[in-house]
Every structure is written in structure tokens, then in C-alpha cells.
Amino acid sequence: MRLYLLALNPTDSVTEGFLPAAARLGLDVTVLTDHPDAHRATYPDIEILECDVRDFRAVVTRVSTHHRPDALFTNSDHLQTQAALAAAYFGLPGKDWRATLRCKDKAEMRRRLAEAGVDTVWSTELTEPAALDAPYPCVLKPREGVASEDVVLVDTAEDLMTRSKEIFDRRPGTVLVVEEYLPGELYTLETLGDGHTRHVLGGFHTELSPPPYFIEERLTFVPAHPEPVVEQVLAQLDALGVGFGACHTEFVVHEGRARIIEVNYRAIGDQCDLLLARLLEIPLFEHILRTHLGERLAGDLGARRDGAARLEYPCAERPGTLTDAPEATELTVDGVHLTYRPLRAVGERHDLYRTNRDYLGVLRATGTDQPTVDRVTADFLAGLRWEIQP
Known part of the structure; x- marks a missing residue:
């Protein structure tokens, strides 16, 4: 069986997690990437094909002119929608491309949650520097950003103008989101689903750098969040259409209310997934790949608690x-x-x-x-x- 894995730069999740898991499952792996040399240097024994993976049409063409696919997968934040569209084209199991788009586009996520009536956050988009009449303090961030890149707390309209100009100067053509600051302790929820069954694997309590930046400095494992908190987060994920494969959700809890900060529709990164697999003593990466092969998850994964x-x-x-x-x-x-x-x-x-x-x-x-x-x-x-x- 052949697995096509879409990637940008090499990551620990792929190198130490998914590729060894694919080998244990006996899969033939082809990596599609726009950084072929970096991947060949990292794992020279894996088939690497150059492809403009940010364009789902290029992915479809590359796969169509190679071996027949049995699964098409990515753990990249930037490629979830492309992978979902390509998987749908070939009739393979995968995520709903509409859900991946809602998660990646932070402005669309806010609109969807508000329309569903599960949470409303003041939010707007910027395409040029501006001083807005907003409910300060606010968080300024790229609409499709990751890893706290250019995420900053702004306290005044003048601060917003200065910070947004700095980002636009560095990243011309980007779109920024300004949204109200949500107070509370920051947590994550790690889930794994097959479209029918969804497992909650626990989560983390995240400690951040001092404002105005949001660098994750320390994470402590939380075996089980309070049930009302989990129910609130899962209701918001349901509104987004999230339920297939791995998902890493960041949220805050304030006075018992859980509110999503962002949804990364993939496994948690920065080696947290490697820790999670060891801690829970389950073949986490194999489980994730099996869902993309069309296999159902067991009702009990046997995770250590x-x-x-x-x-x-x-x-x-x-x-x-x-x-x-x-x-x-x-x-x-x-x-x-x-x-x-x-x-x-x-x-x-x-x-x-x-x-x-x-x-x-x-x-x-x-x-x-x-x-x-x-x-x-x-x-x-x-x-x-x-x-x-x-």
C-alpha cells in the first residue's frame, strides 16, 4: 500500500513519528515536497518527489502520474486543505476540506463559531496598517499564521497602527486578524477521530512568555480536563466540522468558560506528539495513519492514564x-x-x-x-x- 505524504520543511513529527510508523505498517512512502533536497538529506532511503504542494492541482497531477495512492496525508498546518482536496479527488479517506479551511483561516473560524452560536469574539481583518476603534487590549496576528509568528498584544489604536505596519513591511501581501483578547489560562486538547469515533487523549497546560508576545515556554500534561470544559471545546470543534484524524486545539478557560484560541487540524508539534506517544504508551502515529487508510479506531485505545x-x-x-x-x-x-x-x-x-x-x-x-x-x-x-x- 502506498502513502503519499505532503510536506514543506522536514519536521520531528514526520522524521521521528510518522515515517517510522509507516515503516512499521509496511507502507510504501512517497514524500511530495517543495524542499526535496532537505528531505533527501534527512531520510535518504525514502522516495522524495518535488512538487508544488501548496497547489492541490499540482499534487493531483504528481500523484496521477506516479503510483496509485492508498492514502494521502500531511501533518503540516499549511497543507491540510490541499491534502484534503487531493484525497477527495482520489476518493481516499481524509478531512473535509471545508473544515481544514475554517481551522487554517482564523477569521473564517471566528465567523463560523459565531454563526453556529457557540462563541462570538470581536474580530476583524486588516490588509493595511490601521488604527481601529476596537475593544482593547487586542491580539494582532496573521490570518493564516502558525507558531506565534507575528502574534502580539496591542493596547491602543496607535499601538495597533505601529505593530501592523511593522508586520506588513516584513510580510507584504499578508492579511492580519485583530481580535479581542480572551483572558484565562491557556490549555490544549488533543483529539483523534475516524469520522465515527473520537478519542480525547488529554491535553496540556501552556505557560507563555510575558506580554506582548505569546511564546510557548513550558507545557505540563493534563490527563483529563474537567468534563464541562471538554464538552464546550468539542462543541466548538463540531461547529467547525473537525472530527477526522488528529487535532490540536488551543483554548483558554476563564470563570469556567472555554473559548478556542486556534485549531491546528493535525497532531501537536514541537515534540509534544513524541512525548504523548511515549506517555500514553499507544502507537499514536500508527493510529493517525490508519485513519487515513480508512481503518476504524478501536473504542478503547488502551492509553495509559x-x-x-x-x-x-x-x-x-x-x-x-x-x-x-x-x-x-x-x-x-x-x-x-x-x-x-x-x-x-x-x-x-x-x-x-x-x-x-x-x-x-x-x-x-x-x-x-x-x-x-x-x-x-x-x-x-x-x-x-x-x-x-x-
Whole structure:
């Protein structure tokens, strides 16, 4: 059976998660990408074909002139609609392209939720710098952005004008969304469905950098959110048409009310999915691929429910060249399994981005007792050093 996987740049989710899972399932894999050299360097034994994957018509043509597809899949935020349209063209299982579009387009998501009567958020779109009469503070962000890129809190109309001009100067032709700031603690909900059965795998409590930016610095696993909170989030996902494959939903809870911030209609990234598979002790990546092969999920995935976990993302605090940094490490301390992976190579020079591109590395910690996980994590990080020279 042949799996076509659409990708932009190589990611840990694909390299360490989906490709090994596809091999375990005995699938023949063809990667379609507009960055073929980067993928060939990362996994030289996988078939890589160059394709303009942002255009679903190019994807259809590339597949039609190659081997017959049995599944067509992507874990990229940017390619969900293209993959959904191409899968529909070939009559393959996949996501509803309308749902993928609603999730990717943050303005359309707000409109859809309001029309369905499940949540209304003040929101508008900008195509040029503007000073609006808005309910400040507001959040300014790209309509189809990811990873907190150019997401910023603005307090006044003048601030909105300044910030929007900065972004438009860097990203001409983009469309920005301005929406009211939603107060509350930030969480995630991780779900997996086959169009008939939907499993809630738990979620995370996310700690952010100080405003005005929204960099995710720390995530703590939440085995089960309160049932009323889960029901509210799932009702909003239903309104968007989300229910097939993996979905990573970010939401805030304030005074018992859960409100979606954004929906990433794919598996959670930044190595959280790798942690989740280990923590729950389920073949998470195989389950996701099986749904795209048309297989039904079991009513009980057999997920372990007594796990505790935490992820930490050490961030660069200034621009410059990384001259010294810890190497990849894997060890167990007091029953806590630690996996540290560098995300920036020594010798690389970077600006300060105020996004997850500032991450220097990621630490994954899993165990069975949250206080112990937290203590071991803090002690381990205290012993690490990064040197950045101007």
C-alpha cells in the first residue's frame, strides 16, 4: 500500500513519528515536497518527489502520474486543505476540506463559531496598517499564521497602527486578524477521530512568555480536563466540522468558560506528539495513519492514564551566534525519563524572533508523579548552559 505524504520543511513529527510508523505498517512512502533536497538529506532511503504542494492541482497531477495512492496525508498546518482536496479527488479517506479551511483561516473560524452560536469574539481583518476603534487590549496576528509568528498584544489604536505596519513591511501581501483578547489560562486538547469515533487523549497546560508576545515556554500534561470544559471545546470543534484524524486545539478557560484560541487540524508539534506517544504508551502515529487508510479506531485505545509529563523550551534571549550548547541527552532520574534535543546548532547565527524559532532546545520529561517530574526537570535544566555571542 502506498502513502503519499505532503510536506514543506522536514519536521520531528514526520522524521521521528510518522515515517517510522509507516515503516512499521509496511507502507510504501512517497514524500511530495517543495524542499526535496532537505528531505533527501534527512531520510535518504525514502522516495522524495518535488512538487508544488501548496497547489492541490499540482499534487493531483504528481500523484496521477506516479503510483496509485492508498492514502494521502500531511501533518503540516499549511497543507491540510490541499491534502484534503487531493484525497477527495482520489476518493481516499481524509478531512473535509471545508473544515481544514475554517481551522487554517482564523477569521473564517471566528465567523463560523459565531454563526453556529457557540462563541462570538470581536474580530476583524486588516490588509493595511490601521488604527481601529476596537475593544482593547487586542491580539494582532496573521490570518493564516502558525507558531506565534507575528502574534502580539496591542493596547491602543496607535499601538495597533505601529505593530501592523511593522508586520506588513516584513510580510507584504499578508492579511492580519485583530481580535479581542480572551483572558484565562491557556490549555490544549488533543483529539483523534475516524469520522465515527473520537478519542480525547488529554491535553496540556501552556505557560507563555510575558506580554506582548505569546511564546510557548513550558507545557505540563493534563490527563483529563474537567468534563464541562471538554464538552464546550468539542462543541466548538463540531461547529467547525473537525472530527477526522488528529487535532490540536488551543483554548483558554476563564470563570469556567472555554473559548478556542486556534485549531491546528493535525497532531501537536514541537515534540509534544513524541512525548504523548511515549506517555500514553499507544502507537499514536500508527493510529493517525490508519485513519487515513480508512481503518476504524478501536473504542478503547488502551492509553495509559497515570502518566505525568512536562516539556521545556529554553529560548534565546538575545540575537547572536550560538557558541556553546548542551548535546542531545537521554537518561532516567528518580523514575523520570528525560530526553533533551538541541534545536539550534553551535555556530549558527540568528536574530531574535519572538516566536518558537527562538527555541534553543526541547526537554521532554515523563514519569508518574508530577511534583517529581517538575523537580527533576528543574534540576536538569539548572545544569545546562548556552552561550550566545553578538
